[in-house]
Amino acid sequence: MPVCQSCNKEWTWKQSITNLRNICPYCGTKQFLTEQSRRWNGISTLIPIIFIFFFNLIIDMSITTVFIVALIVSFVTIAIQPLFMELSNEKKPVGR
Numbered sequence: 001m002p003v004c005q006s007c008n009k010e011w012t013w014k015q016s017i018t019n020l021r022n023i024c025p026y027c028g029t030k031q032f033l034t035e036q037s038r039r040w041n042g043i044s045t046l047i048p049i050i051f052i053f054f055f056n057l058i059i060d061m062s063i064t065t066v067f068i069v070a071l072i073v074s075f076v077t078i079a080i081q082p083l084f085m086e087l088s089n090e091k092k093p094v095g096r
């Protein structure tokens with residue numbers, strides 16, 4: 001779970017999921033995602049698409065099944081996202 005870099009308190013899973021603006025619920029400091037966790041965020045949005053694609057190659061799925069599987073995979077991806085969240089006090093530019 002992510003730890004606030006300002007007050008060192010760990011956010012709960014629910015706090016991380018609902019905290020869209022990344023304001024610490026304990027000290028109110030704005031937190032930023034580290035470059036690594038932002039990269040993970042980007043990759044995690046692709047996971048459902050890749051998953052569906054390969055799943056479809058193995059099993060011939062109907063549109064309804066594809067939709068349900070996509071929904072489940074997306075939900076799981078969002079649910080595990082706080083586990084990979086890393087916080088920083090400063091917004092660092094994306095290194096190139």
Ligand SMILES: [Zn+2]
Pocket residue numbers: 004005006007008009024025026027028029
């Ligand atoms: Zn804090």
